[in-house]
Amino acid sequence: MKKIVWLCPPLMAALAAWIFTLLGFTLWTAVLIALLLVCPGVIFYGIVKVFRHPRGLSPETLPTRGMPLDVLAPIYDRYCPMIGLGRAFRRQTIRYAGLNVGESVLDIGCGTGVLTRLAADSVGPAGRVTGIDPAAKMIEVARKNAIEEGSRAEFRLGVAEALDFEDNRFDCVLSSAMLHHLPPDLKDKCLSEALRVLKPGGRLVLVDVDRPTNKAWWVVLWPLLFWPFTEAQVKGRIGEMMLESGFSRAERVGGWGGGLLGFWKALK
Ligand SMILES: C[S@@+](CC[C@H](N)C(=O)[O-])C[C@H]1O[C@@H](n2cnc3c(N)ncnc32)[C@H](O)[C@@H]1O
Incomplete structure (x- = not known):
């Protein structure tokens, strides 16, 4: 075979x-x-x-049918800016989140925690920001970065499809470049879980692979149409999925990388 x-x-x-x-x-x-x-x-x-190779995963990494990124953890912070996901991209995400001092924030699939730390700066000492990721090596790097930068952001192991937090806990949930790491059923679970942990009126700000607004992207992106992890996203279904999960409103508020990534904001 x-x-x-x-x-x-x-x-x-x-x-x-x-x-x-x-x-x-x-x-x-x-x-x-x-x-x-x-x-x-x-x-x-x-x-x-x-x-997806088991040898690339740390023994502490949580089991998930998603795609934990232990393998990239040691080089992730250097690699992201090279592909256009540097500081400007993070700041744009924070702008869309419109975080206020004192708010509580969850960053799902936080990786090395760049966005999580920026969110912690935005909400100040009165707020609380937690980043979760199933990849133990990512969480290890995130904690080390937070100590080095003196950030108040907290990091723990967790999976998007079963959030270990009580209902109505967060003002804002962030998810950056994580959704395409989940198979279709886990994407739905992740969105329902985000809704559950948000306070009434809370917001989800998500940025991920979307239907490219620049058609030239299709020259290299066509394989994504045949991969269940990305198919619905490149077909432009993120907003629909958010509404189907129970969010009252979902809007594409911006794009990044020639329209390859879409910023979405959904309200509980
Ligand atoms: C491309 S990285 C994005 C990291 C970070 N949010 C950023 O913007 O740089 C995707 C992250 O999703 C994580 N991930 C994979 N499966 C997941 C799951 N089931 N639940 C939560 N996160 C998951 C990976 O381990 C990885 O750290």
Whole structure:
């Protein structure tokens, strides 16, 4: 079975090249276009395989059908700015959250806690900010960063699909680049859980892979249409999912990265 899977990309490339020659392209142009089309699929498949490999997970990492990112924890803080998710992106998320002094905030899938620490600065000593993540290595880095920066943000192991907090606890729930780490049923559970832990009138501010507003993205993003973790998101269903989970309003308030990521705000 494994051998058949590995044969798929070259067969697909050969088939695509043949179709392009039939369409009138020269052989080398046809091969080039075929490789460009097939490569994103192969690269994407490789990335998912590495992240989901059990050897990449720490023994303390919580069990989840999501995709914990232990593997990236040591390089995550250097890697994010390289792909355009630096300080400006975090500040934009905080602006959409509109945090006030004294508020209580939960950051679901906090990773190394960059956003969590900024949120803690915004709510001040009277507020309280907690970041959760199933990846033990991410939480370890997040705690170390918080100590180094003297941040009041707190970090603990947790999963989005079963939040270990009482009902009506938070003024604001944040989720940044986490939703695409969950399979479809866990996305629904995560949104219902976010709703449950929010106070009446509380808000969820979520930023994640969305239907790209710049169509050029489809050249590399097409594999996401075939992966259950991202399919609904790239088809533009985030707002619908929020409303189906019980939020009273859901609005796309902005985009990032040429419209690849969408900022969403939903009200309880
Ligand atoms: C791309 S990172 C984003 C981290 C951080 N929020 C940021 O904006 O940089 C996605 C995070 O989601 C976490 N994650 C994966 N499965 C999860 C789950 N079931 N519940 C909560 N977080 C999860 C991963 O461990 C990872 O840290």
